[in-house]
Amino acid sequence: MQGLPIEIRLLLALIGAENQSDSTEIPDALFDETDWNTFVDLAKHHRVDPYLYHRIKNSPDPRIPASVVKYLQSEYRRNTFLMLQLSGEMQVIDHHLSERGIRALFLKGPVLAVDLYNDLSLRTSCDLDLLIPLQNLPQAEELLTSLGYVKDEYIHTVLNDWKWRHHHTAFYHPVKNVKVELHWRFHPSPSGEPDFEDLWNRRRISTISSQPIHYLGREDLFQFLVSHGARHGWSRLRWLLDIRLWLQQPRDTDRLVALLRKHGYYHVGGQALVLVSNVFGDPVPGDLAPMADLQRAKRLAQDAVFYMERVVNLHTNPVPEDVDRFHKRHLYALMAFRHKLTFVISFLFPYPEDAETLPLPKALHALYFPLRPFLWAWRKMAGVRQ
Numbered sequence: 001m002q003g004l005p006i007e008i009r010l011l012l013a014l015i016g017a018e019n020q021s022d023s024t025e026i027p028d029a030l031f032d033e034t035d036w037n038t039f040v041d042l043a044k045h046h047r048v049d050p051y052l053y054h055r056i057k058n059s060p061d062p063r064i065p066a067s068v069v070k071y072l073q074s075e076y077r078r079n080t081f082l083m084l085q086l087s088g089e090m091q092v093i094d095h096h097l098s099e100r101g102i103r104a105l106f107l108k109g110p111v112l113a114v115d116l117y118n119d120l121s122l123r124t125s126c127d128l129d130l131l132i133p134l135q136n137l138p139q140a141e142e143l144l145t146s147l148g149y150v151k152d153e154y155i156h157t158v159l160n161d162w163k164w165r166h167h168h169t170a171f172y173h174p175v176k177n178v179k180v181e182l183h184w185r186f187h188p189s190p191s192g193e194p195d196f197e198d199l200w201n202r203r204r205i206s207t208i209s210s211q212p213i214h215y216l217g218r219e220d221l222f223q224f225l226v227s228h229g230a231r232h233g234w235s236r237l238r239w240l241l242d243i244r245l246w247l248q249q250p251r252d253t254d255r256l257v258a259l260l261r262k263h264g265y266y267h268v269g270g271q272a273l274v275l276v277s278n279v280f281g282d283p284v285p286g287d288l289a290p291m292a293d294l295q296r297a298k299r300l301a302q303d304a305v306f307y308m309e310r311v312v313n314l315h316t317n318p319v320p321e322d323v324d325r326f327h328k329r330h331l332y333a334l335m336a337f338r339h340k341l342t343f344v345i346s347f348l349f350p351y352p353e354d355a356e357t358l359p360l361p362k363a364l365h366a367l368y369f370p371l372r373p374f375l376w377a378w379r380k381m382a383g384v385r386q
Contacts, residue, residue, distance in 0.1 A: 192263025270297025
């Protein structure tokens with residue numbers, strides 16, 4: 001990790017210390033050569049600013065400028081209020097869903113902060129993500145609309161490909177300034193998707209409130225976190241910090257390994273373990289060492305350094321072309337063989353762009369299957385980006 005910018009190396013040293021007094025062992029050179037404006041920007045980019053403040057607030061290192069500590073304090077307080085708001089809104093939404101008999105598993109947000117960090121204020125979150133059965137999606141969308149949420153109509157579809165090419169719909173409340181993502185899958189296809197009934201049977205109940213809030217079982221949570229972080233190139237340190245804290249909790253190793261193998265994420269779990277070990281200097285737990293010893297896991301971990309070195313933000317469009325090309329290759333490299341096969345075959349299935357290129361009545365949409373190669377070639381010759 002020596003190739004990383006010095007500000008990231010200092011950031012990692014501060015948040016990775018086992019206790020606050022360990023910061024005194026960080027070399028002076030890291031502090032002396034750090035550009036503090038860049039340091040603050042990186043803490044915010046990686047979404048670790050409240051956790052960083054928590055690590056230094058009781059015994060601040062005199063080598064950290066007072067202005068930086070003050071900024072981190074303000075961000076910590078702002079995040080605390082935001083997480084309290086999200087927690088309250090989560091309970092409101094869950095209550096209304098329960099009244100309608102709709103089961104929901106909250107994926108991240110407040111429940112994850114309490115589960116992994118033992119403190120609502122130490123993990124950032126900008127929205128609420130919840131997983132529901134696909135058959136309940138229309139009722140859940142209607143419910144959110146009745147609560148004042150507005151749907152983001154960003155999904156274009158043909159022949160119902162939205163059910164597998166996408167994995168969530170997004171809603172925004174213009175008054176409360178809260179975003180909610182309704183998931184019916186963990187990830188867009190191709191991906192290994194656990195059955196909702198299995199997830200529900202292994203669910204846990206969060207201690208965040210007296211009202212029962214359901215979220216993923218411990219091993220299911222690991223699978224979701226590593227697959228989500230990998231799909232985003234581990235471009236934010238917060239996702240690796242989540243894994244580090246998850247590893248400090250008890251686990252059922254046999255169940256975890258079985259789940260990862262079943263859904264094609266064993267090597268992705270290994271990538272996460274290698275990255276956590278190299279980024280934070282933690283030894284890989286002995287029971288998970290075979291997963292981290294995979295050569296494929298080590299190669300994937302090395303590829304992920306690309307995102308850290310360039311401070312990649314995949315959520316800001318347009319993504320630079322070189323980053324976009326690298327990310328597409330990396331996503332393909334992450335796939336299990338069966339997912340790669342599904343990915344290749346999916347190109348034969350019509351895309352919404354085909355319907356836009358040659359609009360046909362819905363009754364004739366099946367014609368897009370034989371027409372797809374020609375419509376694709378037409379767009380290619382016309383210079384339309386696929």
